[in-house]
Amino acid sequence: MIPEDLRYTEAHEWVRAVSEDTVRIGVTDYAQSQLGDVVSVQLPEVGSRTSAGAELGEIDSTKAMSEVYAPVAGEVVSVNEALADRPELVNSQPYGDGWMVEIMLDAPLEETLSGLLDAAAYRSLTEQP
Numbered sequence: 273m274i275p276e277d278l279r280y281t282e283a284h285e286w287v288r289a290v291s292e293d294t295v296r297i298g299v300t301d302y303a304q305s306q307l308g309d310v311v312s313v314q315l316p317e318v319g320s321r322t323s324a325g326a327e328l329g330e331i332d333s334t335k336a337m338s339e340v341y342a343p344v345a346g347e348v349v350s351v352n353e354a355l356a357d358r359p360e361l362v363n364s365q366p367y368g369d370g371w372m373v374e375i376m377l378d379a380p381l382e383e384t385l386s387g388l389l390d391a392a393a394y395r396s397l398t399e400q401p
Contacts, residue, residue, distance in 0.1 A: 279388035
């Protein structure tokens with residue numbers, strides 16, 4: 273399951289534009305399936321700043337602890353508070369209620385998204401033997 277309307281990173285995060293200057297970020301269905309059952313999620317503080325490629329948070333699962341990396345630079349303007357009590361949303365709804373953070377972008381939206389993978393490129397990455 274790779275939605276066509278999202279952008280992706282090679283580290284298995286997805287990015288969805290929610291406005292002209294803000295994006296929502298989560299981990300892909302492929303990532304959550306590799307992690308196994310998610311038992312906790314650590315997210316950054318609202319108001320914190322991040323740069324593209326920097327560690328944004330952590331996911332602890334029955335298989336391993338995994339870092340989540342920021343695919344974009346900007347300010348964290350919202351975190352998914354529901355994950356504190358229901359981390360399993362990352363498994364059950366990775367592209368919906370399992371989202372992690374929203375970031376107000378430092379660069380224009382089009383410029384930011386152009387540096388990320390489209391659905392076809394991400395599909396190629398995850399379907400390799």
